Amino acid sequence: MFKWVSRAVALLLIMVSVPTFAVNTQDPYSLVQEAAGKTFTRLEHDATQVKQDPNHLRTIVREELLPYVDNKFAAYKVIGKELKSTTPPQRERFVKAFTDYIVATYADALGKYDKQTIKVESGQPLDAKKEISVKVTVLDPEKPEINVVFQLRKNSKTGEWKVFDMIAEGVSLLSSKQTELGGSIRQKGIDSVSNMLEEHNRKPATLPGKQS
16 A cells, blocks of 8 residues: 555655755745755765664654654545544544654655755745645656656745645645545544554665565
8 A cells, every 4th residue: 555655755755955954944945945955964964874774764754854744734634524523532643643654654765765866846926825836857867757746835824834745647645645544544443544554654664675
């Protein structure tokens, strides 16, 4: 169930920009560019530690990338109409499991990073928009270019933008998880799906060529 997600997330994590440590969350175009640069600056700095302990990739993702992902919004969208029939503890558990799943998936994709480059579309006037799509072209000298679209939403209180979905090869990550996990929630219940995600998240991170 996780193969497509790993492939799509890999497209997010091969975004490389100039080194930077301050991410402009008030501009979605700058956020996409800068968050990637921040993540990969950390990845290169901690390369030795990652080789010794691949699970450190999850620490990098959690500290450098996750702050710019609206994981709670995405988790609630996956739960969908069943949200009203769940209890606060159930929702809290699912959000945590789904967030840890995102972290684990991003970390696996980081392990496949091979210095591809990207081109982020030029910034456009935001006006009063609350959601926006940012197109990214993935460039690899040995492969055809790939277009990825990142969906971001603006927090009406803070004015900050965060990523909540990505569309790769015409397929929405969020929509696929709504269909897959949302269907399981309706059939088996949210606790069963949380169990499944938690089991997946317990699997240790590995680097390419070292999978067991």
